[in-house]
Amino acid sequence: MRRRAVGAAAVLAALLLLVPGAVPAQEYSGGAGVASDSLHRRVDDVFLEFDRPDTPGCALGVMRAGDLVYARGYGVADLEQGRPITPSTRFYAASVSKQFTAASVLLAEREGALDSGDPVRRHVPELPGYGDTIRIRHLAHHTSGIRDMYGLMDLAGLGLETATAEDVVELVARQEELNFAPGEEHLYSNSGYLLMAEIVERATGRSLRQYADERLFGPLGMDDTHFHDDALHFIPRKAVGYEADDDGEGVERAYLPGFTGVGPGGMWTTVRDLAEWNRNFTRPTVGGSGFVERLKERAVLRGGDTLEYAWGIELSEHKGVSTVGHGGSFMGYRTHFVRAPDHGLGVALLCNQRRIDPGGLALEVMEVFLEEAVRSHLRAFTGRYRGPGVGATWALAVDGTELVAKGPDGERRVLEYDGPDTFGMGGAELHFTRSSGRVTGYTYDGGRVRGVRFEKTSGTP
Numbered sequence: 386m387r388r389r390a391v392g393a394a395a396v397l398a399a400l401l402l403l404v405p406g407a408v409p410a411q412e413y414s415g416g417a418g419v420a421s422d423s424l425h426r427r428v429d430d431v432f433l434e435f436d437r438p439d440t441p442g443c444a445l446g447v448m449r450a451g452d453l454v455y456a457r458g459y460g461v462a463d464l465e466q467g468r469p470i471t472p473s474t475r476f477y478a479a480s481v482s483k484q485f486t487a488a489s490v491l492l493a494e495r496e497g498a499l500d501s502g503d504p505v506r507r508h509v510p511e512l513p514g515y516g517d518t519i520r521i522r523h524l525a526h527h528t529s530g531i532r533d534m535y536g537l538m539d540l541a542g543l544g545l546e547t548a549t550a551e552d553v554v555e556l557v558a559r560q561e562e563l564n565f566a567p568g569e570e571h572l573y574s575n576s577g578y579l580l581m582a583e584i585v586e587r588a589t590g591r592s593l594r595q596y597a598d599e600r601l602f603g604p605l606g607m608d609d610t611h612f613h614d615d616a617l618h619f620i621p622r623k624a625v626g627y628e629a630d631d632d633g634e635g636v637e638r639a640y641l642p643g644f645t646g647v648g649p650g651g652m653w654t655t656v657r658d659l660a661e662w663n664r665n666f667t668r669p670t671v672g673g674s675g676f677v678e679r680l681k682e683r684a685v686l687r688g689g690d691t692l693e694y695a696w697g698i699e700l701s702e703h704k705g706v707s708t709v710g711h712g713g714s715f716m717g718y719r720t721h722f723v724r725a726p727d728h729g730l731g732v733a734l735l736c737n738q739r740r741i742d743p744g745g746l747a748l749e750v751m752e753v754f755l756e757e758a759v760r761s762h763l764r765a766f767t768g769r770y771r772g773p774g775v776g777a778t779w780a781l782a783v784d785g786t787e788l789v790a791k792g793p794d795g796e797r798r799v800l801e802y803d804g805p806d807t808f809g810m811g812g813a814e815l816h817f818t819r820s821s822g823r824v825t826g827y828t829y830d831g832g833r834v835r836g837v838r839f840e841k842t843s844g845t846p
Contacts, residue, residue, distance in 0.1 A: 424753060425455055431749045432459040441627045441636060441717075441738035444470050446656030447750060448731035451667035453660040462624040462737065464636070475609055475653050476624045476735035477640075479713025481720045482612070482652035484680065484697030485597060485662075486578050487525050489585050491679050491696065492600045492672060499588040501525070508584040511558045519567045521584060524577030525696050526684030530563030534576040534649070546616075546643035553579055568687045571694060575649035578697075582612075582648030593647055604671050607658040612651050616643045620653055626717025628739040639717030639739060650715055659722055659733040666724065666731075681709065703748055704786065704802050705762025706755055712744045721747045728755055752786040759786045765824050766808075766817060767846055770839040772829070779839065782846035791846075 428447070435442030442460015446453055458470035468474075493499050499508065501522045506512050512519075515530075523529035534553050538545070541556055557576050564572055582593040589596055594612040602610045613620070628639040645651050664670075669677055683700060684692040693699045698711050710723030719736040721743035732750050734743040752759050763783045771778045777793045781800075788800040788808060801809035806817040806824075813831025817824050829837040 425457075427753045428455065428750055429457065429459075431746055431753070432457075435460040435736075435738075435741070438467070438469070439464075441624075441736070441741075442470055443734055443736040443741065443743065443746070444472055444474050444476065444624075444656045445750065446472060446660050446731075446733040447754065448660050448663045448733075449754070450729045451664040453657065456656055456660075460737075462622075464625070464627070470624060470737075471622075472656050473609065473622055474624050474735075475620055475622050475655055476720065476737060477613075477626065477650070477716060477718040478652040478654050478735070479650050479715040479718050479720050481654075481711055481713045481722050482648075482650045483578055483713075484711055484722075485601060485612075485652055486581050486585075486593065486648050487697035488601060488672075488676075488680060489593060489597050490521065490525065490581050491676060493585055493589055493596070495672065495676065496589075499584060505529075505580060505584070508587050509554065509558075509580060511554070512580075513558065513561055515563055515567075517563075517566050519563075521581065522684075523567045524581050526571070526692065526694055527573050527577060528568050528571050528684050528686065528692075529574060529577050530565040530567050530570070530572070531557060531574050531576045531580075532560055532564060533574045534579055537576075545646070546641050550579065550583065550647070554583060566687075571684065571686065571692050578649035579646075580648070601671060602658075605658075605661045605665055607654070607661050610652065610654040610658045612647045613645050613653050614647045614651065616645055622655075623653070624718075624735070624737040626715075626737050626739070628717045636738065641716055644716065650713065654735070656733045656735055659735075660731070663722075663724060663731040663733070666726070667729065702805065703751070704759045706751070706758055708751075710747075714739070719743045723747050723751065725751060725755060728758060730754055756786055763788045767844065768824075768841050769843040769846065770826060771842045772837060772839045774837055778842070780846040 432443060436459045438461060440460050444458050445456065447455040456472035458472060458474060460470050462468045462470045462474045494501055503521050505519045505521060505524065519529045534557060537556050538548060538553065543552060543556065585593050585596055592614060594614045597612055625638060626640040627636040630637040666677055680696045680698060681700060683695045693701050698709050701708050706725050707727050708723050708725055710721065713720040717737060717739045719739060719741045722733045724731040730751060732747045734747045736743050760783055766788055767781050767783055769778055769780050780791045782789055790798045790800055790810060798810055803809045803814060808815045813829060815827045815829060817827045819825060824841060826838065826840040829839065
């Protein structure tokens with residue numbers, strides 16, 4: 386079996402000079418005019434903190450109806466060289482890679498090379514039997530019970546830049562027990578995606594990198610995207626990952642040049658290329674509509690609960706907007722790719738500083754483009770609420786895309802969206818109740834005060 390490195394110790398001596406691509410930092414496509422310019426200025430405001438020549442930052446891509454409508458770079462790709470981030474800057478995608486590993490498995494299934502219901506041991510016989518069958522779909526849904534590879538590697542003293550994929554498969558195979566029986570629980574495990582990469586290679590005779598190049602990236606025109614299974618492969622226009630230094634005053638490199646880790650991560654890409662992937666959800670080129678629907682098939686546990694997690698993507702919602710997406714974090718890279726399929730909107734965010742929250746920023750961008758849809762959902766919660774137990778009334782109103790509360794002290798509090806019908810207020814949570822679909826009140830739970838009931842008395846704040 387070919388030795389494929391999770392990380393080689395070799396130093397990339399060839400990285401002496403990176404030539405920045407001749408791409409403007411800001412691009413517009415479609416939707417020209419005052420309204421569009423106003424949206425773009427509001428989006429830029431979200432990234433003001435990083436829109437400087439002395440800090441790492443992010444590349445942003447916004448897609449509508451399958452087309453890239455706004456792309457912009459904020460901050461610096463490499464502080465030593467002073468290269469700015471552009472829409473063509475390549476980033477390590479971290480766990481955003483998982484949907485492409487999953488897609489490769491499903492494409493191999495369509496070709497008859499494997500079946501998602503196959504026992505994993507059919508392809509990786511060195512794994513123990515565990516007394517219960519682990520199937521490929523369990524790996525994809527994080528319901529296999531297999532212990533996470535990075536925790537095991539740390540315990541075993543395996544270095545991220547020196548261990549090979551074969552080393553990690555061997556380590557996983559030495560585990561005689563699972564965290565839980567397959568299908569009983571959902572617990573994120575990178576091991577499952579490493580095994581999926583191994584299964585693709587053994588079933589098709591081609592590495593995940595080769596297979597994805599041929600079946601996914603090539604047909605979609607994702608020319609700047611690849612699974613990085615060779616530490617000596619030169620990556621042009623690369624962003625370097627950073628984290629806070631020891632004193633917290635600056636940043637230092639977190640990027641490990643010898644790390645690859647293909648399957649759970651390992652993919653390098655750009656926001657331009659992610660726009661091509663987004664287009665495939667709207668106008669399928671690879672796999673057809675059936676393939677896209679398979680990617681969105683959610684896991685069902687043995688007890689009957691349906692999870693949000695599907696094939697390397699999560700199906701959720703934000704302020705009443707249905708979303709499909711996934712995030713990633715590793716080596717100072719923070720990434721997020723989210724779609725609002727009912728509105729034809731996609732947001733890709735690739736960042737190179739560990740402290741950045743790309744998921745939150747991507748949702749802020751989404752709210753700019755879908756402001757009215759968000760406001761419409763939040764209006765259901767507006768009104769006056771009376772708490773008989775405290776003898777006070779609170780008023781809730783919509784401000785922009787936020788729900789705000791004002792109590793008897795007159796202080797204005799922004800409520801934080803925590804999930805369907807649940808908002809945070811400081812250290813407390815408001816759990817709203819409905820009758821026949823209409824909001825009728827909420828229960829206040831905070832610290833040592835729990836279960837305080839407020840009844841909606843008026844729809845007007």
